[in-house]
Amino acid sequence: MYTLYVANKNYSSWSLRPWVLMRELTIPFDEQVRPFTDGPALAFGDVSPSGRFPCLVDGDTVVWDSLAITEYLAESHPTVWPADKVARAFARSAAAEMHSGFGSLRNVCGMNVGIRVELASIPDGLASDLARLDALWTEGLTRFGGPFLAGSRFSAVDAFFTAVAFRIQSYDLKLSAPARAYAQRLLDLPSMQDWYQAAVKETWRKQAYEREALAAGRIVADYRATA
Structure with missing residues (x-):
């Protein structure tokens, strides 16, 4: 195993x-x-x-x-990847773009599953990343019919955007209705629910990541367990 x-x-x-x-x-x-x-x-x-x-x-x-x-x-x-060649090419490209790109989204909105943050501002880089994310998700959902990015079945490309779904939830990031619905679809996956429940039970803290969240804006809720 x-x-x-x-x-x-x-x-x-x-x-x-x-x-x-x-x-x-x-x-x-x-x-x-x-x-x-x-x-x-x-x-x-x-x-x-x-x-x-x-x-x-x-x-x-x-x-x-x-x-x-x-x-x-x-x-x-x-x-792991879609069976259709065209869908697979899109899926691999989108996953690779997520793997190497979206730097402002990562830096401003670090993954911190158990908190909710009201952003102090939307820097230009973050706005650009959100616009690209919206366009990319809309393209996949439209071209391949949904409900996942490369068609009817969950695949690796969706896995690569799961952390973005958590960021959208934590930082209340604004996207189009189809993109928000897709993010919620990821959040509703049984595996994502299990990950979330385990995450909020953790009492470990890394102060560098906590400081990043404070730098992004005002923490309006913290659902994590305390030591």
């Missing part, structure tokens, strides 16, 4: 992607959770060559980085 190492569920957007993908596609795995700390950023070097999570272990094979894990799984599980 695969072993998937993930970091805090409240913060770790990268860990969320393969976790939700495997859960939604019913790919069995053993979960190992380790919290971020206020120590070194590359704290997981005993498991992951990069020192970062997520990391997938399959026997003697170790795969790190969420995109690499996705492609590794796709070699044995064909439902």
Whole structure:
């Protein structure tokens, strides 16, 4: 069986992607959770060559980085990507764009699942990222008929935007009605509900991420458990 190492569920957007993908596609795995700390950023070097999570272990094979894990799984599980060639090309392109882009969205609205924030402002970079996100989601939903980005079935491209759905919820980000409906569809997935419930029960805190949230605006609610 695969072993998937993930970091805090409240913060770790990268860990969320393969976790939700495997859960939604019913790919069995053993979960190992380790919290971020206020120590070194590359704290997981005993498991992951990069020192970062997520990391997938399959026997003697170790795969790190969420995109690499996705492609590794796709070699044995064909439902990871859409079967249709055109839909698959779109899905891979959109996932890769999320993997390498949307820097302002990441930096201003770091994933912090259990809080709700009223943003102090919408910087130009964030506005640009939200416009691109809206256009990308609308294109996928329109071209392939929904309810997911590349058609009727959840696939890796949807997994790559799950952390964005949590950000939309945490920071009340404004998008078009179809895009908001898609984000809610992701939030309603059983795996996402399970991740959320585990996240708000965590008492671990990383102060750098807490400061990022405070820099973004005013925290209007905090649903996380306290130590």
